Amino acid sequence: MDVVSPELNSLLPDEIMDTEAIEDLPPSQPGGGAVQSQPSDDTPVPMETDTPAASEHLSLCSDATSAEHAKAPPTSSGATLSISTASQLPISISSTSSLLTLKPAMVTSLAATKTTDSLSGTSISTTGLQRLTPPFTISAANHQIILNKVASAQATEAAKSIGSQPQVFKQEGQKLLVTTIGKSGQPIMLQVAGGKPGVSQTLGDHKSQAPQFKVVTIGGRSELKQVVGSAGNQLTTLQGQQLKAVQIATKTPVSSAAPIKYIITKTVNSKGLSPQTSVSPVITGRVLTQTSPGIPSRTITLSETLNSNMQSISGKKIAISPLKSPSKVTVVSVASPTSNATQKSMTLPVNLATGQNTAQNIKPVQSVTMGGVGGSQFKTIIPLGSQPNVQQIQVPGSRFHYVRLVTSTTASSLGHPSGPSTSSLQTAKPMVVGTGAARMSVVPAQPVKQMAPKPLTSGAVVTTAQTQQRLIMPATPLPQIQPNFTNLPPGTVLAPAPGGGNVGYAVVPAQYVTQLQQTPFVTLASSSTFPAPAGVQTQARLPLNGLSPAETTSRPRKPCNCTKSQCLKLYCDCFANGEFCNNCNCNNCFNNLEHETERLKAIKTCLDRNPEAFKPKIGKGKQGESDRRHSKGCNCKRSGCLKNYCECYEAKIMCSSICKCIGCKNFEESPERKTLMHLADAAEVRVQQQTAAKTKLSSQISDLLMRTTPVISSGGGRLPYTFVTKEVLEATCECLLEQAKKAEQTHQPQVEAERMILEEFGHCLMRIINSAGKAKADCASINC
DNA sequence: GAGTTTGAAACT
């Protein structure tokens, strides 16, 4: 798991957090229990929980009902920890010390009773396949839980380096979302709801076989309401008092043309929210909220998300749609607001295949386009059956797909008892993007293959066995959250800013899991309120350097050969493209996970120098101009813009008015260009012809071999040359010798003898040929 | 494969 320390986070430019697409909006329902963003701009986001909660609840259950929540009285100081896992993924949560009070199963009931019991050595099995193996001790006293003590040592060291407490979950007010992707593809999601500032966590520093965790810690307030969602095999429990859940109303899919996109429901932890308070939608800035009054919004548990989206995935991997593979699924687990009161067992089986969740239903795909007038936009789409609080963001100009992870907390769930099949947030209105109460952590998607286990880095809050996934940490207070997705640098990982709101959501680029299943997704029309500017989606998909997504996907990137730049400057194509170096020939490469600190600094430096640094250079031209043109134009002086030195020519586009090239020949009417194009076309034709000829020849040879091989092996032959067997040769030779003897006996001159022998040889050949022809004819007749 | 050319990126 990749964790970004606050220090690193501070290095990142504000543009990342400041998006034009998100603006703060006043609570839509000021008087009610409407979802509220972090009340204070200056309020730091609590990332660590130092204050013990009166009652803590750790819920690890595969299924739960919201009814429990309804029964559970709000506890002002209760902290909750939610751990959800994908099925079939063994999760071992073990702590070296009793730090957390674990209440498997009966979360709500515990909440109601404010139980402070501690469990030690508890084994929790979520689905029968999953088991939280002892020993792990959770004690309410410390309000801490250590996950994967294997990695604890590293985390501790990392913590020391940063003065924090890595690996330790402190519950109060913090929300933790952990998702893991093991090689087997099973996601593990851990969600902790609480109110305290950022907490360091370490999730299994496993080897390659170990599951990977994606952890999102969101600072929250100490007062939390329980939100327990469970589904299927995955355990999803979210408890917290006075947490507000922001959800996106389900909406009928409108379009299917867009790549898979998810809308992440942002959960806002509101203070003083009464249990009965219904969650109201909150639209922030340009974030579009899909409000469907007729359709009650619901909270979907993690398992639901997995079920709906990943049901065909054997490994139940967390799919994060890779940039180059828009169709890939990005799944982020979020705790469900509902809990199943009846569900007190951690081992409840879940039918993942069907995606059925007793507690909640799968939502249809919802697409939300966030974009302001003239500003950058990003579109979020809720995939069918995806959890509403999973949001994928499509950033124009960015090759990455980002998924926003939002903790799901709802006050409504508490106030509205709901049965297993209903969501506690039925009355809640959808909210797409939070008010921006928290800074957004953005993690670039990375190819899985590049995800090598990474040791804990300084400031790491959460570590996982593998670095395929990175943590997204909540960050700054609400007003600061206006991420400018258009400037998102690739590979950006943001750590929680020092202090921050209790609301957090994370953006996770989706390239991590390239092997994930490609799930069809539906793109919904954006709301009229926030119409998506034309071309937004197109631009978002615009390939780098003019290459189409298909091209970029199919065509492997050329390995770089950097020697001096450490692959941390834009000289390096890998870095410039927001990719890690992989199979490159570079020396002293820092463009990898092992040097993430340096990489982040480099990214920030580049963005400071040029906010557009990581945007595709080839973009849409102005109205009436060519569809594609270089964003900055070239500056060629000697190449005539007819060599690949020229970025325009390299992108197979003509120079435009913004180019400052000298002696440009890369324009429409340029004879040189036409000549080059013709030559290129001719060369291409030749290549195609040669390829076709080779293919045809190969096919013929292959066919011939296939037809003749068995015959040859059998010693016979149907084709003429196959008749020249050893026996035939011997017979022929005997005929020739016989003819020679005859000539000798008759005292024929040498010339005449040679003639007689050659004549006999001709007769032999004729007989062979005739035999072959006859055999071929027979074969053909048989085949017919 | 080594050396040269080129222009973007980085630096001053």
Add this chain to the structure above:
DNA sequence: CAGTTTCAAACTC
């Protein structure tokens, strides 16, 4: 912002 340097890719031999 302009000039210079650095850098890695493109190109040539």
